[in-house]
Amino acid sequence: MSDLLVVEDLTITFPTTRGPVDVVKDVSFTVGRDETVGIVGESGSGKSMTSLAIMGLLPKGARTRGSVRLDGAELLGRPDRELRRLRGDQMSMIFQDPLSSLNPYYTVGLQIEEMYRAHRDKSRRNARRVAIEALAQVGLPEPERRVDHYPHQFSGGQRQRVMIAMALVCGPKLLIADEPTTALDVTVQAQILRLLADLRRSSGTGMVFITHDLAVISSIATRVLVLRRGEQVEYGTAEQVFAxxxxxxxxxxxxxxxRIDDEVSA
Ligand SMILES: Nc1ncnc2c1ncn2[C@@H]1O[C@H](COP(=O)(O)OP(=O)(O)OP(=O)(O)O)[C@@H](O)[C@H]1O
Ligand SMILES: [Mg+2]
Structure with missing residues (x-):
């Protein structure tokens, strides 16, 4: 079977007052079905821009070259209407700051339900049942009660669990996690990493995991891409890159x- 995601010579250019600037240059990598690929690099190296380009969520003005294929279908240059249909359904993203990506005025249940109803089944009753199941699946205690709570009523780690529930509720083929644990303390970070690894294994989702922390990558990824100033300086299996x-x-x-690897993978 073909690879799930194939990124080929992806270049992302922004216009600036000093002329066009490439913030990502000729980046290529593949994500197999059922595989986690880690992208690592310092701040500003182009990790988020790469993932936003895959999701079709780059800021206005950004231009792309190259190719991004999901399940064989080209994503670059696709009309926004089509990309919207794919997002949440075929591919999902978990952002670094869950508070800014959850709507503070709606209960978390409603937000998970909306995602499900937009892509799957319009019925409200089914959606509510699915939302409660999704919250249970990410290990949130008392999901029947918590489903009616608002984002501010959750801790940072719990909100990240809610985001994961929302990202996975339609069973996407590809999950992009952009520094999903950076804002969390180390213990909660380890719990979320374990949860993501477990969910990925049980659902067979391909995952792109972004971090600036190589220790985290070593515990979760089979392949590693290292970016520096928008350029790919390393790409290979985790074993190759680390050895x-x-x-x-x-x-x-x-x-x-x-040396926190032991704690993370325990
Ligand atoms: N709207 C924009 N216009 C021009 N350049 C931008 C814009 N947004 C981001 N950049 C530049 O793109 C580059 C890559 O940014 P990106 O957000 O992908 O970095 P990152 O690797 O995710 O960093 P971090 O670890 O801090 O999240 C940076 O140099 C940034 O200054
Ligand atoms: Mg980033």
Whole structure:
């Protein structure tokens, strides 16, 4: 079977007062079905822009070149109407800050229901049942009660669980997680990582996991892409990259890993 996601020579250009600037240059990688690919790099290296380009969510003015194919179908240049239909259904994204991506005026249940009803089954009663199941699946206690609560009534880690429930409720083929644990403390971070790994395994979703932390990548990804200033400096299996980094920059990142791998994968 073909790869789930194929990114080929992706270049993202922004117009600036000093002329066009490439914030991502000729990046290529593939995500197999049932695989987690990690993207790592320092702040500003183009990790978020790469994922937004895949989702069709780049800011206005950005231009893309190259190719992004999901299940064989080209995504770059697709009309927004079609991309909207794919988002949440075929591909989902979890953002770094769950508070800004949840609507504070609606209960979390309603927001999960909306996602489900937009793509699957219009019936309200089914959607509510599905929302409660989704909250239970991400390990939120008392889902029948919590489904009627508003985002501010949850802790940071719980909100991230709600976001994961919403992202997975339609059973997407591809999940992009953009630094989903950065805002959380280390213990909660480890719990969320474990949850994502478990859900991915049980649902067979392909995942792109973005972080600036190589230790996190080593616990979750089978393949690793290292970005630096928009360029791909390393790409290979996690074993290759960790055992024989080809680039000084990767070596430097590896040297700066605190030994928390054991805790994360425990
Ligand atoms: N609207 C924009 N116009 C021009 N350049 C932008 C715009 N948004 C982001 N950039 C630039 O694109 C580059 C890549 O940004 P991106 O958000 O992808 O970085 P990142 O790797 O996700 O960093 P972080 O780890 O901080 O989230 C940065 O240099 C940033 O300054
Ligand atoms: Mg980012």
């Amino acid at each position: 024989e980094p080809r680039h000084d920059y990767t070596r430097m990142l590896l040297d700066s890993i605190p």
